[in-house]
Amino acid sequence: MIAKVERFARQEQLFAPVEPGRALHLCAAVSGGADSMALLRVLLELREAFGYPLTACHVNHGLRGETADRDEAFVRAECARLGVSLTVFRPADVGMAVPPHAGEDWARRLRYACFAQLLAGGIDCIATAHTATDQAETLLFRLARGTGLHGAGGIRPRRPGYCRPLLGLTRGETEALCAAFGQAWVTDETNDSDAYARNRLRHGAVPSLRSVNDAAEENLARFCEKAGRADAYFARQAEQLLSVARLDAAQTARKAPKAKAAWRLEPLQGADPLILEAALHRLVAPVRDAEEKYIRLLAELVEQGSGAVQLTDTVRFCAGSGMLWQEEGRPEAAAAPAFSLPFAPADGAEFALPGGQTLKTRLFVSGFREKTQGVHKKDLKNRADYARITLLYSALTLRTRQPGDRFRPAGRGLSKPLRKWMNEAGIPAGIREGLPLLAAGSEILWVCGEGFAEGLAPDEETVQILQLELENGGTTHEHE
Template identity: 70%
Template sequence: MKQILKKVRTFAQENELFDPGQKLCAAVSGGADSMALLRILLELQPEFGYQLTACHVNHGLRGASADRDEAFVRGECGRLGVPLRVFHPADVGFAVPPHAGEDWARKLRCACFDALHAEGITTVAAAHTATDQAETLLFRLARGTGLHGAAGIRPKREGFCHPLLCLTRGETERFCTGCGQRWVEDETNDSDAYARNRLRHGALPALRSANAAAEENLARFCEKAARADAYFAQKAEVLLEDAEALLPQRLPAGAVYAMQKEEPVWALGPLQEADPLLLEAALHRLVSPVRDAEEKYVRLLCTLVEQGSGAVQLTEAVRFWAGGGVLWVEEAVEKDPLPEAGVTALPLPFSPEKALELRLPGGWMLETRRIPGGFPEKTQGVHKKDLKNQADYAKITMLYSALVLRHRRPGDTFCPAGRGVRKELRKWMNETGIPPEERDRLPLLAAGSEVVWVCGAGFADGLAPTADSEVVLQMEAQKMEEEQ
């Protein structure tokens, strides 16, 4: 225990995590990591002089288990004499959707932390460990990332700190055991439905078998990547400032309009002459305020700069343009579309268990229903062309917790049935020959950026019902003109 306290003390001092009089709030879920965080912060409080409180977020997603965790945290904070603030979704204006997922839960926690900051809390301390850091690094590398993403979770950022990044999950459990501190287990951590859990259960044990210190080594790599990223970020800022100052005399109309709106415009010359790593760092700084700065978006902008002409659509509202020797950003002015009588506006949360009959934008009529599985096709009265619009209901409900009916968005991907290859939806639409005028109005079903069903193409690969399927989800869509 003393050795673990020493590690956290040294880590906090090196990263300047604590200040005397600081109003510090520990985010406590009730798990081993967060209970270790609370006990360690209590031990270090006299030395660093911060004011310590705790908070707990009951997401309302796990029923009795969530209420059990809340009661446990209340009891432990009362026993330890730590003031506790408990949040429920309604406390910050949230309502639990029918199929809330990790994204919704993350937004809820952020809203709760914002409320704490508004009430005077200086810093929220989170219980992320070196194990979480290793998982984050592997996840980002698999998805595609640069130095900034490879730096992982930073020890400190505005309003937040992570004092346990120097400890592994095994060390937090040993600390709790050593001081007689109980904790609760979140049963969702055992499920492989989430990508991070699959890394936790598969990749990390395999790496530990190669080197027992794998987690610490991966976390150390993140520290080095963070230092390198900070260095390139400073150089990138200078590069962008120089590119803003060296504009040609004549500018394209779009760049002129951007400058009239006091938006930055950059000369392409300095960007094209820059070291490729420095250019990537500079373009990462341009992408990150707009969307999650994945490697593919940075590379798209790099290609745009190298070509010197063209455009890259980052979101529905933000597009980067190059031409006439300059680079500029164009932001669309969002307008509320005029509603059509009887037409359901998209996006719309989708609950597989509910039968629907909707008129959608673009002249589509959509009907969804559940039907018994295991019957011959002739008994069901299903045409062969409709089979692609059937999915195993159990697979859908198990794999996807937050489905949305909507139109396409930048970054969407789709894996057509029978192909086994995931593609960007944009490329798939090009290859399939869908008319450009129809692509933005074609209804689809998605979970995040993963498209599960496309009107006219059916469900994605791996979702088709089998002879063992007890219940089948069927989605039927057709043009209103065809009905008439």
């Protein structure tokens, strides 16, 4: 297994010197788990072959109390025993504080803030303990959420400042390595919880695939490697396309004074769809997580040649007059009046909302409408099981958001504060205050433009379907 890692490292040039005559200064990110302890032991074994100085770092996130302190003490003891210099970080060391509802996203930002401090202080490369099993989980997660070729490439073996030497080994192999070294490790108890989507994949999907083929993880990881190579090719073609289409600063200032950058639509519209998708990914990635839905929205914008897509509170892409351009700046919040109306889900009911909008409700027998007419995707997410809604919730209100609101989005296992979810979903700040919601107390059951909450969608046992339709300005925001 050590030889396998060495071959992979040479193939991907993971430990190449950053400059001639000076060895790479490598730092292993060590959590104390089996993967990271295997990483540390393998890097120690390969140190002579590659000639790199090796140190280690550990991040105590401050989220798990005594067990986090236990992990830190374990890593300190093991690094001392192995003669590896260790740097330990806590949130305050990088100017961060643990927020009230810190989750995985915050923990990841903390880790990379710590890594950035090391890279700024003389470390050339951080080695992380991602494995082929992590690669398989990442691929499944991205496919389920929606991804393109870039996302299907999974975790890359290296990028500036970072390398992943264990991507060729499965989690089972890292545990076997630890056993062979007589190396103990600690276990993060949050890995046993199914509250996180990745853990559900880890406990359910990956073992099921392994039961079909023992090499499932390696095969998925191999697919990611091939997708990554294909993506690199398309990235080169995409850069060439953007270069040909890009307007210079003078043209941009003359044609779109608010634009940060601009491109001619003609070459974009004439490009191969796969190359256009790669080009649009390059535009989205610096702004936000480049999920498939945002790439698709921008592709539609290019095809139509007019309109706008709001990617974040401050960044949007616009099309018109033969060009595509990017604008930055916080949009002025519209004066959206708050409202609150009793809601009774009767067939044909209409609710007049501020701004001339009308929310209409429809009831129909499950299966009938689908057989008699086409169903748009936007209609599907605005449908709920009528019996489930009326039996579970006795008092419903159609209103705007209020402090304390929580929402459990469809396909997610966790309820989140509505404000936090709106930030993650990229809903523009200017429309949040006036966005129509269906609520039962502080529990939000439906968000206009985003659909019903988890657990309310119709299924094979549904008898009647409730559908909500917003008219007279039914496009609630430019993501739709």
